Amino acid sequence: MFMRFVGVLTAYNQNCGEYELSDISNSHSDDERDSVIPQDDRLLGESSYVETLHKFRRRPVNLSTRIKKAVLATLPHWSTRYDLRQWLVGDIIAGITVGVMAVPQGLAYSVIAGLPPINGLYASLIPLIVFAFLGTSRETAVGPFALTSIMASEAVSAIAEVGTSEYFGYTLLLTLLTGIVLTLMGIFRLGFLVNFMSNPVLEGFQFASAITIGTSQLKYLFGVNPKPSPTLYGSLYQFATQLTKIHWMTLVIGLGGVAFLHVNGLLAKRKIHLPAPLLLMIVGIISAWALNLESHGVRVVGDIPSGLPPFTDPVYWAFPLDDEKMEKCKHILFQSFVLALVSFMVTLSVAKKYAEERKYNLRTNQELAALGVSNIFTSLFGGFPIAGSLSRTVVNVSSGAKTQISSLFSALIVLLSLLFLTKVLYFLPMTFLASIVLVAVSGLANTSVILDIYRTKTSDLILWCVSFSSTLLLGVANGLVVSICASVAGVIWLSSRPEIVMLGRLPGSTTYRNVVRFPQALIIPGMIIVRMDASLFFANINFFKEKLLRMVHRNAISCIVMDWSSVSDMDYTACRVFGMVLKDLKNSSVLVLMAAVKGAVRDVLVKSKLAKEIGADNVLWELHDAVRKGAAMMKRRPKATVEEEDEEEEEEEQPLNIQHTFSPFVFENEEASPAQRRELKV
Numbered sequence: 001m002f003m004r005f006v007g008v009l010t011a012y013n014q015n016c017g018e019y020e021l022s023d024i025s026n027s028h029s030d031d032e033r034d035s036v037i038p039q040d041d042r043l044l045g046e047s048s049y050v051e052t053l054h055k056f057r058r059r060p061v062n063l064s065t066r067i068k069k070a071v072l073a074t075l076p077h078w079s080t081r082y083d084l085r086q087w088l089v090g091d092i093i094a095g096i097t098v099g100v101m102a103v104p105q106g107l108a109y110s111v112i113a114g115l116p117p118i119n120g121l122y123a124s125l126i127p128l129i130v131f132a133f134l135g136t137s138r139e140t141a142v143g144p145f146a147l148t149s150i151m152a153s154e155a156v157s158a159i160a161e162v163g164t165s166e167y168f169g170y171t172l173l174l175t176l177l178t179g180i181v182l183t184l185m186g187i188f189r190l191g192f193l194v195n196f197m198s199n200p201v202l203e204g205f206q207f208a209s210a211i212t213i214g215t216s217q218l219k220y221l222f223g224v225n226p227k228p229s230p231t232l233y234g235s236l237y238q239f240a241t242q243l244t245k246i247h248w249m250t251l252v253i254g255l256g257g258v259a260f261l262h263v264n265g266l267l268a269k270r271k272i273h274l275p276a277p278l279l280l281m282i283v284g285i286i287s288a289w290a291l292n293l294e295s296h297g298v299r300v301v302g303d304i305p306s307g308l309p310p311f312t313d314p315v316y317w318a319f320p321l322d323d324e325k326m327e328k329c330k331h332i333l334f335q336s337f338v339l340a341l342v343s344f345m346v347t348l349s350v351a352k353k354y355a356e357e358r359k360y361n362l363r364t365n366q367e368l369a370a371l372g373v374s375n376i377f378t379s380l381f382g383g384f385p386i387a388g389s390l391s392r393t394v395v396n397v398s399s400g401a402k403t404q405i406s407s408l409f410s411a412l413i414v415l416l417s418l419l420f421l422t423k424v425l426y427f428l429p430m431t432f433l434a435s436i437v438l439v440a441v442s443g444l445a446n447t448s449v450i451l452d453i454y455r456t457k458t459s460d461l462i463l464w465c466v467s468f469s470s471t472l473l474l475g476v477a478n479g480l481v482v483s484i485c486a487s488v489a490g491v492i493w494l495s496s497r498p499e500i501v502m503l504g505r506l507p508g509s510t511t512y513r514n515v516v517r518f519p520q521a522l523i524i525p526g527m528i529i530v531r532m533d534a535s536l537f538f539a540n541i542n543f544f545k546e547k548l549l550r551m552v553h554r555n556a557i558s559c560i561v562m563d564w565s566s567v568s569d570m571d572y573t574a575c576r577v578f579g580m581v582l583k584d585l586k587n588s589s590v591l592v593l594m595a596a597v598k599g600a601v602r603d604v605l606v607k608s609k610l611a612k613e614i615g616a617d618n619v620l621w622e623l624h625d626a627v628r629k630g631a632a633m634m635k636r637r638p639k640a641t642v643e644e645e646d647e648e649e650e651e652e653e654q655p656l657n658i659q660h661t662f663s664p665f666v667f668e669n670e671e672a673s674p675a676q677r678r679e680l681k682v
Helices: 028-037 049-055 063-074 084-113 118-134 146-155 167-185 191-194 201-216 218-222 234-238 248-270 277-290 325-357 363-381 392-400 404-420 432-443 450-456 458-474 476-496 541-554 571-585 600-609 612-615 623-639 644-654 664-669 674-679
Strands: 007-013 018-024 500-505 512-516 527-532 560-565 591-595
Touching: 007 167, 007 218, 018 277, 084 118, 084 146, 084 277, 084 392, 084 404, 084 432, 084 541, 118 146, 118 363, 118 664, 146 167, 146 201, 146 325, 146 432, 167 191, 167 325, 167 363, 167 571, 191 363, 191 476, 201 218, 201 234, 201 325, 201 432, 201 450, 201 458, 201 476, 218 234, 218 248, 218 432, 218 560, 234 248, 248 277, 248 432, 277 432, 325 476, 450 458, 458 476, 500 664, 512 527, 512 623, 527 541, 527 623, 560 623, 571 612, 591 623, 600 612
Parallel strands: 527 560, 560 591
Antiparallel strands: 007 018, 500 512, 500 527
16 A cells, blocks of 8 residues: 655755745645645656655456456466467477486486385476466476485484385375475465575585485495495495495496586586486486396396376375374474475575566465475375476576476476386486486585685675584484574674664765774764664664763763664664663763654654654754754853753754754654554555
């Protein structure tokens, strides 16, 4: 709702160059309002706010129009505005390319999650269809992702043995709960929660997760069978004990796959895109079949059931509930919250990038709900937690995708693979899947960003180190929780110790800057100009009080001017402490002036009665006016007492020739009823 400016407007006096108050009652006509501001004072196209509101007043919308808009808002973009000539070819090519890429990645990420490879195809098929109809991102390719796969594996392996039916059941339950959490977050508009994970935290988390994922694939690359361990250092120790049992043929084949994919990455930088994972998969299948590699000890994928994904019950293993299952379900519920946060953070970071490039509106909360519903349906058909894939999304965009239709063509490729290619996939070497994973997660281990963080702000590098080390030592889920807590703690620390700077006037101007950064800035003896660079609330008000009083008493100050342009709010505790500060300064005969006080803060000062304590005449619009007034009052103060000075001012009525000498409090509250003031708010 737009604000309606009621009460007062300013008129410019050309003769003296000052602004004066002009009252405008509600009974004034539009012509009278226009006459308050002379036409020759207006800039090009300038008009009063009241005039603008009258021009752009929203017209009433009937019920049928509202229903139509609501229905259209729920439909995907491509269902109502699809351009067949310009978009269809690009969507088909991109969809086929991503679908070809999704098959080997789905098989590989399913192994990371501790499930049979076929479940990766199930998790690749269902989300592509659901997200195409519910998501607002036109390019994001959802499905199995390395980060969410390793998180699911760590979460479920803590309560069930990998490879058992119980492990499979709790993975489905984790996927279902993750989807429910994401859906509820979207319904209740909780997308802002992802803001608590800063970029340094996410980068450190991804770097450590890449190492964890890579470690989990070493057994397939080297052809060994180490004992499972819940920790990274335990896994490395168990792997080290198997180094004497390396299967050299498996290692050579796997390293060849890594080299092939690495060369493809170099070609991609030159904009030469090849379906390298698919080519590697074809070469592996043909080689394993022709050379009978399985008989030589090279592990292959094995039997994969063909056909459509079967319906599965994700809550089967949760009932009947007993004490043991209750504890396991609590563990899964906690992990689902962590997994939901990560999956949405990853998906949103991918979607936002291309939405900004292509200049369309991305509805964050609908993305949350769409991702949640995709996870729910995935749990019903044998899948595991999914998210937006960065690598497949990049390929989708570079291949010419325009809308979510490309995801439907990708789903078609995965479906055809399920129906006709499962017998062929039997011969796929597991070491090739490991090489696909290792090359894919190497993109998460971004070393250049560490230097960027260090150059930009050293304190953020500390957050990166906390996130990286906690994820490696405590596991992916616990490391994420520690990282978020460290990020929030950093925010609290910074907000509780805001910067309070002393200002000075730059020579030849009315601009005031920090005297530390601008040593040439001019200051007035006996006066300090202070700027508080944060809102005042219970966590930082005592810090503000101590630093301000220390500055006053250390410099023998008789006048203090406060620039409140950076203070946007005050709470009850801040008002009480600030009131005590005013009393201390008044007892010390220190004159207090305030400038650039924002409307929300003025409201708080009036309601808390601090405005009377400060004095309406001691609050000015502009900082320079406050400094000039303080200098003039300091000049008069030694000649008489405060009472005598007030009498002299009333008798002589000598103006200070300061623009905006009227008080913001008088300006804002004059001739405005409570009902009118409510209308002024957005």
